[in-house]
Amino acid sequence: MMAGVGGGNDFQWCFSQVKGAIDEDVAEADIISTVEFNYSGELLATGDKGGRVVIFQREQESKNRLLSRGEYNVYSTFQSHEPEFDYLKSLEIEEKINKIRWLPQQNAAHFLLSANDKTIKLWKISERDKRAEGYNLKDEDGRLRDPFRITTLRVPVLMPMDLMVEASPRRIFANAHTYHINSISVNSDYETYLSADDLRINLWHLEITDRSFNIVDIKPANMEELTEVITAAECHPHQCNVFVYSSSKGTIRLCDMRAAALCDRHSKFFEEPEDPSSRSFFSEIISSISDVKFSHSGRYMMTRDYLSVKVWDLNMENRPVETYQVHEYLRSKLCSLYENDCIFDKFECCWNGSDSAIMTGSYNNFFRMFDRNTRRDITLEASRENSKPRAMLKPRKVCTGGKRKKDEISVDSLDFNKKILHTAWHPKENVIAVAATNNLYIFQDKIN
Amino acid sequence: MFSKGTKRKFSDGDEEISDESLVGARVASSYSLQRQSLLDMSLIKLQLCHMLVEPNLCRSVLIANTVRQIQEEMTHDGSWHMVAEAFCSAGQSPSERLVATEVLCRSREQDAEPKLFSVISYEGCREEEVVADETLCSVSVSDTVSNVCLAGRIGQCWEKSELSGVERDEEALEDSRLGSGEDEEIDTKDRASTESPKTIGQVFGTFEIKNGSPGPDSALEELFSDVDTSYYDLDTMLTGMQSAPKMGPYDILDSLAPSHSSPSIVSTPNCRSDLNELDHIMEIIVGS
Numbered sequence: 010m011m012a013g014v015g016g017g018n019d020f021q022w023c024f025s026q027v028k029g030a031i032d033e034d035v036a037e038a039d040i041i042s043t044v045e046f047n048y049s050g051e052l053l054a055t056g057d058k059g060g061r062v063v064i065f066q067r068e069q070e071s072k073n074r075l076l077s078r079g080e081y082n083v084y085s086t087f088q089s090h091e092p093e094f095d096y097l098k099s100l101e102i103e104e105k106i107n108k109i110r111w112l113p114q115q116n117a118a119h120f121l122l123s124a125n126d127k128t129i130k131l132w133k134i135s136e137r138d139k140r141a142e143g144y145n146l147k148d149e150d151g152r153l154r155d156p157f158r159i160t161t162l163r164v165p166v167l168m169p170m171d172l173m174v175e176a177s178p179r180r181i182f183a184n185a186h187t188y189h190i191n192s193i194s195v196n197s198d199y200e201t202y203l204s205a206d207d208l209r210i211n212l213w214h215l216e217i218t219d220r221s222f223n224i225v226d227i228k229p230a231n232m233e234e235l236t237e238v239i240t241a242a243e244c245h246p247h248q249c250n251v252f253v254y255s256s257s258k259g260t261i262r263l264c265d266m267r268a269a270a271l272c273d274r275h276s277k278f279f280e281e282p283e284d285p286s287s288r289s290f291f292s293e294i295i296s297s298i299s300d301v302k303f304s305h306s307g308r309y310m311m312t313r314d315y316l317s318v319k320v321w322d323l324n325m326e327n328r329p330v331e332t333y334q335v336h337e338y339l340r341s342k343l344c345s346l347y348e349n350d351c352i353f354d355k356f357e358c359c360w361n362g363s364d365s366a367i368m369t370g371s372y373n374n375f376f377r378m379f380d381r382n383t384r385r386d387i388t389l390e391a392s393r394e395n396s397k398p399r400a401m402l403k404p405r406k407v408c409t410g411g412k413r414k415k416d417e418i419s420v421d422s423l424d425f426n427k428k429i430l431h432t433a434w435h436p437k438e439n440v441i442a443v444a445a446t447n448n449l450y451i452f453q454d455k456i457n
Numbered sequence: 458m459f460s461k462g463t464k465r466k467f468s469d470g471d472e473e474i475s476d477e478s479l480v481g482a483r484v485a486s487s488y489s490l491q492r493q494s495l496l497d498m499s500l501i502k503l504q505l506c507h508m509l510v511e512p513n514l515c516r517s518v519l520i521a522n523t524v525r526q527i528q529e530e531m532t533h534d535g536s537w538h539m540v541a542e543a544f545c546s547a548g549q550s551p552s553e554r555l556v557a558t559e560v561l562c563r564s565r566e567q568d569a570e571p572k573l574f575s576v577i578s579y580e581g582c583r584e585e586e587v588v589a590d591e592t593l594c595s596v597s598v599s600d601t602v603s604n605v606c607l608a609g610r611i612g613q614c615w616e617k618s619e620l621s622g623v624e625r626d627e628e629a630l631e632d633s634r635l636g637s638g639e640d641e642e643i644d645t646k647d648r649a650s651t652e653s654p655k656t657i658g659q660v661f662g663t664f665e666i667k668n669g670s671p672g673p674d675s676a677l678e679e680l681f682s683d684v685d686t687s688y689y690d691l692d693t694m695l696t697g698m699q700s701a702p703k704m705g706p707y708d709i710l711d712s713l714a715p716s717h718s719s720p721s722i723v724s725t726p727n728c729r730s731d732l733n734e735l736d737h738i739m740e741i742i743v744g745s
Contacts, residue, residue: 353515
């Protein structure tokens with residue numbers, strides 16, 4: 010389901026909305042650091058470097074506008090994490106939200122986990138649209154009434170009020186991570202979740218905050234021997250005993266929690282053998298996996314390294330079943346990208362609801378989508394220039410050499426400060442959220 | 458660029474230089490130069506890691522692995538010391554070439570067990586501050602030249618001119634061991650030619666701190682015996698050692714005691730005056 014190359018009934022991606030300031034001057038705190046749809050797709054959460062969480066809610070589909078689906082409007086905004094100072098180490102702990110993960114909805118309220126480098130918090134987002142009036146013991150403004158003045162008893166009455174969305178922290182899971190948390194993942198049992206930092210993975214129970222189980226520990230006895238770190242981790246979508254974690258050396262380990270309390274020994278080890286002809290000093294760095302995601306079916310997983318996205322069949326460990334080049338034209342620029350640190354950028358990737366397509370970001374505010382069935386791919390841009398309502402997105406192309414065609418952009422003209430690291434795909438529909446620095450773009454399909 | 462990482466042999470100068478091998482030599486030296494520049498860049502990045510408040514561990518590990526790769530290849534090629542020589546004879550100032558300067562800082566004593574300071578502070582602590590004494594610092598933020606002693610030996614640091622003042626105060630120091638006790642000037646040309654491949658190979662070494670390893674260098678041992686080596690333990694750093702290079706309260710008490718025999722680098726001059734002051738105070742209190 011891609012933007013069609015030709016005409017026909019293929020659908021096209023169209024601009025829907027953009028959230029965020031238009032200023033050229035971007036405030037550091039406004040930079041979006043994570044984007045996540047909830048299980049139904051009704052809610053879309055973003056976290057930013059300033060430690061804030063903004064939740065958008067999709068409005069009910071209007072009968073008048075059949076061609077476009079409901080828009081996302083701000084539902085709740087709250088400060089999730091504050092900057093902290095570690096006095097022992099004389100180091101600041103950033104309030105930047107690294108990850109948000111929603112819990113499946115079990116009642117009227119919504120729950121999500123948000124994590125910064127050190128602490129995970131469980132937030133309850135609930136609506137209040139009624140207010141009780143006519144208390145006996147206190148006044149309307151909340152002051153306690155003098156009990157001797159009370160002469161009658163009355164039953165308080167619920168009166169409607171303007172909708173208020175409250176976010177309250179229900180659990181704070183702290184002091185379990187020495188290193189920076191890079192991933193959190195809710196287990197399919199909906200009772201536990203895992204959190205991973207550079208060297209360790211912990212398993213938590215959602216109700217218990219004062220302890221967690223350490224299930225993976227790759228810290229060497231002598232830190233000078235450290236050559237590999239954990240970069241991402243995720244629970245299997247159906248098997249609550251299975252999880253995977255990726256490393257900076259381009260490997261993925263699948264672990265079964267039934268096998269042992271400490272899952273240092275993997276059940277499966279996924280690694281693609283290196284191509285000796287393309288070996289360079291940067292080979293290891295570009296093989297470092299920045300994101301790992303299971304498919305919704307649970308049969309595949311996808312990994313993102315610097316230049317490519319790979320789809321792995323969980324039953325085959327020695328190589329991926331599909332490899333997609335995201336921006337191969339950067340391979341000859343690795344030295345410059347090492348110099349300006351771009352080579353360390355951590356791009357995320359995501360599946361669509363049916364696992365037929367995958368999406369990931371690139372530079373110059375470009376993002377890429379790959380159709381696994383047709384093997385077609387497309388490059389689109391998140392920019393204010395294409396931001397007319399329901400405007401169709403035009404495919405973009407990077408010119409790798411030789412004559413540059415019209416509308417193509419040359420590699421040297423790419424803006425490496427405009428990076429799309431975080432993207433999310435609606436779990437059921439063709440609606441995508443793309444974070445471009447401090448702006449959130451929402452695109453959806455246009456049904457022809 | 459580095460996209461093709463095929464090894465090229467550095468041409469041997471003894472052979473007759475034909476046209477082909479001349480081209481080959483040029484290509485090889487270009488590769489070496491590029492590799493060198495990548496090495497320098499990586500080392501600078503690692504240094505910056507130390508300066509940042511919370512360095513990204515993944516990034517640090519990847520850069521460190523790159524440095525190791527380059528070092529291994531250079532050692533393998535045997536091109537390490539030739540490159541260093543080339544830079545020295547080209548007359549480049551020490552600060553421009555981190556690697557070359559490191560070589561120049563080598564102590565004359567080649568059999569002394571090197572005490573290597575860890576380059577990688579994976580815990581994000583300021584390495585240079587954690588070391589008990591500034592003068593021991595092998596990773597100095599301010600001074601580019603001293604930055605070089607990344608995997609340097611302690612002996613080398615004593616060669617820095619900034620240490621000369623402290624050195625003179627220390628009677629316990631054995632000049633012969635420290636080599637440059639008499640001579641703080643770094644004679645660049647002299648050092649370069651006295652290279653030995655073995656020491657070169659130790660340059661980047663294993664980023665190891667040899668905690669309390671019993672070296673043949675007893676004077677050095679004695680010198681640093683009162684230094685809390687747990688500072689060097691990255692694990693300790695992780696759990697939060699102080700950033701200020703102070704001695705603990707008990708260390709100060711120890712240094713005041715007359716029986717304190719190990720020469721403390723900083724405290725010896727203070728020790729004596731403190732001792733006198735203590736006596737004086739005691740006299741007043743006791744009223745004798």
